[in-house]
Amino acid sequence: MKSTKKALRLFSKNPFPIFSFIILLSISLSLMGLDHRKGIYRDIKEKSTFIIPPIIYIFNIPKNINNSLHNLFTSKSQLFKKNQELENKIIDLSIENQKLNLIEAENTQLRNSIRISKSLSIDSISADIILPNINNGKEIILINKGLKDGINIGNPVINNIGLIGQIITVGNNFSEINPITSKRYMVPAIFQKATDNVIIRGNGSGYLEVSMFPSHKEVSIGSVLMSSGIDNTYPKGIKIGKIIKITPKVNNQFNHLLIAPFSAPMAHSQVRVVIGKGK
Amino acid sequence: MIKKSTSRGKGFVISGILFLLTLFLSYSNLPLIDSPGLMPNYFIALFVSLIAFRLMNIYILFLLGLIVDILVGSLLGQYSLIFVTIFFTNYILNKYFLLKTSVMIVSQHLILTTTGLIVFLLSSLSYELNLDVNLFAIKLVITCLICLLYQRIIQFLDEKI
Numbered sequence: 001m002k003s004t005k006k007a008l009r010l011f012s013k014n015p016f017p018i019f020s021f022i023i024l025l026s027i028s029l030s031l032m033g034l035d036h037r038k039g040i041y042r043d044i045k046e047k048s049t050f051i052i053p054p055i056i057y058i059f060n061i062p063k064n065i066n067n068s069l070h071n072l073f074t075s076k077s078q079l080f081k082k083n084q085e086l087e088n089k090i091i092d093l094s095i096e097n098q099k100l101n102l103i104e105a106e107n108t109q110l111r112n113s114i115r116i117s118k119s120l121s122i123d124s125i126s127a128d129i130i131l132p133n134i135n136n137g138k139e140i141i142l143i144n145k146g147l148k149d150g151i152n153i154g155n156p157v158i159n160n161i162g163l164i165g166q167i168i169t170v171g172n173n174f175s176e177i178n179p180i181t182s183k184r185y186m187v188p189a190i191f192q193k194a195t196d197n198v199i200i201r202g203n204g205s206g207y208l209e210v211s212m213f214p215s216h217k218e219v220s221i222g223s224v225l226m227s228s229g230i231d232n233t234y235p236k237g238i239k240i241g242k243i244i245k246i247t248p249k250v251n252n253q254f255n256h257l258l259i260a261p262f263s264a265p266m267a268h269s270q271v272r273v274v275i276g277k278g279k
Numbered sequence: 280m281i282k283k284s285t286s287r288g289k290g291f292v293i294s295g296i297l298f299l300l301t302l303f304l305s306y307s308n309l310p311l312i313d314s315p316g317l318m319p320n321y322f323i324a325l326f327v328s329l330i331a332f333r334l335m336n337i338y339i340l341f342l343l344g345l346i347v348d349i350l351v352g353s354l355l356g357q358y359s360l361i362f363v364t365i366f367f368t369n370y371i372l373n374k375y376f377l378l379k380t381s382v383m384i385v386s387q388h389l390i391l392t393t394t395g396l397i398v399f400l401l402s403s404l405s406y407e408l409n410l411d412v413n414l415f416a417i418k419l420v421i422t423c424l425i426c427l428l429y430q431r432i433i434q435f436l437d438e439k440i
Binding site for chain 2: 017020021024025027028029030031032034035036040041044045048052055056059060062063138184205
């Protein structure tokens with residue numbers, strides 16, 4: 001009997017690894033299940049913060065040197081032009097700000113008169129982006145603020161242009177941001193005209209999308225989407241992106257909306273992390 | 280035809296060098312394939328080559344899978360599952376087929392890479408409702424090419440070291 005079994009092993013002389021395979025497969029699946037429920041990976045990552053960021057930093061040194069050299073040799077005229085543009089922008093923004101101050105005062109007065117206490121103000125802290133990177137196919141942004149600065153997992157990250165992402169890992173002195181364009185990102189949103197609520201998700205290729213938007217509802221290219229705030233995580237009214245393509249689905253009952261994000265997280269050096277909803 | 284006779288120490292050195300190279304590639308964005316959707320899975324490519332070259336046993340693969348999970352993964356146990364599955368698929372292939380010519384070897388790598396990427400896709404955390412088949416196909420092709428490149432590097436290192 002034994003010899004027959006041996007004869008069946010045609011070209012391989014190694015013992016059949018089915019037992020090891022089943023054991024290791026079970027361990028892997030159990031680990032995945034445990035990690036999904038208990039967040040073991042997150043704990044390990046938080047405790048190994050002194051290993052991974054330096055590795056990422058070392059491996060990106062050539063790219064960073066290249067970027068620094070490029071910035072260093074940017075011509076004076078370009079900087080002068082940029083400076084002028086920024087000065088003009090400041091003037092425009094200060095005019096805009098004056099109008100907003102008036103609107104805010106009117107808004108407060110109206111809120112007081114109809115006794116609405118909810119305020120849209122938010123507490124946030126500023127952080128520098130250490131490394132915008134694509135790590136093994138996942139977009140990750142590292143910033144230089146962490147637990148010590150009051151950042152927690154789940155905090156939204158914004159900049160002056162719009163929503164950037166959400167904190168997914170926090171170390172003592174650094175945090176990892178999951179950008180809005182990542183496949184593992186979702187945010188509740190509302191159209192700027194406050195018509196419909198939708199859930200937007202990243203498509204992993206630099207854009208966002210709404211997979212199934214009812215085709216009987218009116219939507220147009222260029223419509224702006226902003227955070228709706230119904231999840232109590234994101235502040236209401238943060239700009240997310242605008243619709244650039246509408247594709248009918250096969251059964252024509254739904255449309256697929258492709259959204260271009262306002263902020264390109266990989267192109268900025270500073271962000272603001274929302275750590276509270278304010279007063 | 281590939282010669283598959285490597286001593287344990289030599290195999291360890293080759294695997295170590297390639298592991299560091301892969302870590303470097305995973306953390307740095309090469310031009311043209313720096314889009315997250317298109318970026319090949321370097322670790323699957325590396326381990327397909329190592330498994331096809333029979334440089335590792337299933338237990339070491341499992342442990343290395345856990346290390347890869349901690350370094351670049353997003354779910355503990357995911358890469359261990361992938362590597363163990365690739366190992367088993369390779370074992371089955373070698374049990375029933377005699378892989379001698381280059382075409383057979385390329386087919387073997389293609390089957391193993393596809394298995395790895397499918398397990399990766401099934402076990403990944405994402406909110407995707409529909410799979411972008413074209414993007415997946417491009418990723419598979421690029422990963423397979425990287426895998427063949429690794430195979431050449433392993434052969435080269437095997438002769439030189």
